[in-house]
Amino acid sequence: MALTWMHTRVAWIGATLLCLVALGCASSGPGATNDTGGSHGKGVVEVVLFTHIEDQTPDGTLGTDQNRMVYTGLRSKLIELAAYAHTRKLTWVLEPDWKYLEAALLYEDAALKANTNGKNVFVYLRDDLGAVIDPHSHENGGYNYPDVAYLLQQLGVGGSTVIGGHIWDPSLPQFQHWDRFHNPVAGEKYPAARWRGDILIGAGTPNHVNDPLVSGVWRPRDRDHFFDDDPVGNIVAVGAWHDSVAGVQELVALYARKTVAPSVMLTASWNILPSEINTPTGPADIDASVFAPMAGLRDQGLVEVTDFTKLVAKWKSEFGAVAGQYKP
Numbered sequence: 001m002a003l004t005w006m007h008t009r010v011a012w013i014g015a016t017l018l019c020l021v022a023l024g025c026a027s028s029g030p031g032a033t034n035d036t037g038g039s040h041g042k043g044v045v046e047v048v049l050f051t052h053i054e055d056q057t058p059d060g061t062l063g064t065d066q067n068r069m070v071y072t073g074l075r076s077k078l079i080e081l082a083a084y085a086h087t088r089k090l091t092w093v094l095e096p097d098w099k100y101l102e103a104a105l106l107y108e109d110a111a112l113k114a115n116t117n118g119k120n121v122f123v124y125l126r127d128d129l130g131a132v133i134d135p136h137s138h139e140n141g142g143y144n145y146p147d148v149a150y151l152l153q154q155l156g157v158g159g160s161t162v163i164g165g166h167i168w169d170p171s172l173p174q175f176q177h178w179d180r181f182h183n184p185v186a187g188e189k190y191p192a193a194r195w196r197g198d199i200l201i202g203a204g205t206p207n208h209v210n211d212p213l214v215s216g217v218w219r220p221r222d223r224d225h226f227f228d229d230d231p232v233g234n235i236v237a238v239g240a241w242h243d244s245v246a247g248v249q250e251l252v253a254l255y256a257r258k259t260v261a262p263s264v265m266l267t268a269s270w271n272i273l274p275s276e277i278n279t280p281t282g283p284a285d286i287d288a289s290v291f292a293p294m295a296g297l298r299d300q301g302l303v304e305v306t307d308f309t310k311l312v313a314k315w316k317s318e319f320g321a322v323a324g325q326y327k328p
Contacts (some may be wrong), residue, residue: 043255043262045303046311047248047294048201048238048269049085050093051078052136052165053100055143057274062102071103072112075121077277082129084287088295090305092272094125095136095164098143098189101151108155122157132307133157135197136164139176143189150193161195162308165202165271170223174206179223181235199308200237201269214239215251215266217315218323229323236312239325243270245293252302254326264324265315269308 058070078094085092108120116124125131135148145163152158166176178200187193200220204211212227219233220226226237241247248268254260272290276282297303306314315321 042301043260043264043266044301045248045251045255045297046265046267046314047303047305048093048267048308048311049090049272049290049294049305050095050134050164050201050269051081051272051274051277053094053096053274054136055097055099055138055140057097057100058103062099063106067103068107071100071107074100074274074278075112077274077283078125079116079121079129080283081272081277081286082125082131084283084291085131086129088287088291090291090295090298091130091132091307091310093132093134093307094122095134095162096148096152097136097138098141098148098151101148101155104155105151120155122152122155126157132160132309134160134162134164134308139188144185144187145181145197146185146187146193146195147189149195149197150187150190160309161197162199162201163197165204166200167205168200168203168212168226169205172205175223177223178220178235198235199312200235201308202240202271203237211240213241214325214327215241215268216323216325217265217267217312217319218325227325231323236315238269238308238311239267240270241266241268245290248294248297248303251326252297255302260326263319263322264326265311265319266326267311 058067058074060067060070082092104120104122113119117128119127122133126133133152135145135152137143137145137148139145149158152160163178163181166178167174168178169175181197184194184196214227216239218227218229218237219231219235220237221228221230221233241251251266251268254266255262260266272286276286294303294305298305
């Protein structure tokens with residue numbers, strides 16, 4: 001069926017080590033601001049809290065009792081985590097790879113769906129608990145991003161055009177050729193499925209050992225000029241910044257100190273790992289350490305906890321799609 005459809009925290013040594021790179025503008029350097037659009041009032045940091053389910057999950061061979069047990073155990077934890085986010089009125093984004101989706105197609109029977117209002121877990125998370133579902137793919141095991149998007153559609157939660165994480169550096173053998181998504185791409189497992197992603201998130205490196213540290217939104221010019229903005233580009237990248245509450249607070253401080261003008265959108269996002277969720281008290285711990293402080297910053301009007309699609313839509317409608325990056 002056709003579809004139309006990434007750390008270490010930097011110490012603050014002083015303003016002389018900070019610079020704002022405002023793409024397409026001359027303003028840059030220590031303490032620089034970039035007034036490239038109309039006033040947006042007090043700067044609000046855009047934050048996305050997401051979870052990647054990787055292509056090894058659930059462990060074991062699909063269709064076996066062990067595999068089903070791992071699937072259902074994580075299923076319960078995801079529901080618990082989503083309930084905490086929903087209670088605090090926070091958006092949480094789930095980005096699964098192919099294996100968990102194929103497992104869902106096998107295991108989401110009437111008995112399992114009895115505790116999710118008769119819905120498969122993804123529809124329940126979205127419709128009942130407010131989660132957002134995007135594709136994520138390491139493009140291993142014979143599956144690529146269009147295959148994952150197709151599986152999400154089969155499960156009733158398709159439609160996202162988010163490219164949920166990728167290896168961005170073209171010098172690395174694991175480079176994922178994000179630029180091919182300028183046009184629709186066919187699936188590998190399901191070649192009739194065609195999909196064009198247009199929002200790049202989590203630009204990373206293998207094992208996240210040398211990920212770029214950047215906040216903001218821009219349109220990468222090409223694979224060799226990833227951080228240069230192309231005003232007519234049809235793929236948008238969202239900077240991840242630090243993966244911590246403290247990292248968000250750093251961005252809040254940049255607005256407060258007027259190091260960055262409110263006309264520049266600052267962004268932060270990070271992966272709440274399944275290994276953190278799957279501990280006996282994982283969802284409650286995450287609620288206390290991540291959701292509660294984010295809700296507090298939200299209630300002060302300092303951050304907005306959103307999803308990638310809404311973030312980019314806001315960047316276009318309220319910030320005039322003016323590209324900007326902040327790098328330490």
